[in-house]
Amino acid sequence: MRALLELQEVVRSYGGSRVLHGVNLTVAPGQCVALTGSNGSGKSTLLRLAAGRERPTSGTVLFDGASMDGDEPAVRAAVATVMDVDAFYPDLTVREHLMLVALAHGLGATARDAVAEALTGHHLADHADLVPSALSSGLRQQMLLAAAFVRPHDLLIVDEPEQRLDAAARRELADRLARHKAQGVAILMATHNDQLVEAVADRVMRLAAGQHTESAGDGREHGNAF
């Protein structure tokens, strides 16, 4: 299957310190790759590179066969991320945020229905007219997820999407991601949650200081297929 996202020999250093050591990775439409590994192992760094928000020190990041640039309109239209913890306008309500995202991404006349569905699906319907600072931290995370799911995209990049969610919400998230994948979306997800990996990931890349190893989603060794 054609890769939508491809990392080839990606190295990322900060100052003299090397965080990623020649990562090779592909994600095809309808696939989920999970990144696991301890705090500081480089998961978020890899996600920023995959989203085109940072450039590798060396190596290549390709999106749909072209060099990844997060500023490109085609990339911004096709790649949804949940990476920024506090990406809110403090004076817009939850509903207004989601409408803004939906309209900016071209939903037009269907935006209102899509937002209503997102509010319900993410347990935000009763909080739609509150500003983000009035939400519990779990509901703020739901709002970030809703803002990604409400807009069209081909690639979803999520950094620890389970954070601040309770057990029931984590199960719902796993179901949502699995359905999403079945609809053909490519997913790259950093997570510390084994259940999420088991439920959604086709392959797992485990990052560790100085190295990375890959396996199938069920934990079997996966050779060099990344």
Ligand SMILES: Nc1ncnc2c1ncn2[C@@H]1O[C@H](COP(=O)(O)OP(=O)(O)OP(=O)(O)O)[C@@H](O)[C@H]1O
């Ligand atoms: N902009 C930066 N400047 C300098 N060092 C950085 C920068 N961004 C990340 N690092 C370093 O890179 C390493 C990897 O960080 P990263 O946030 O990618 O890890 P992570 O696996 O996502 O960790 P966690 O599980 O805690 O979220 C850390 O040592 C971090 O300090």
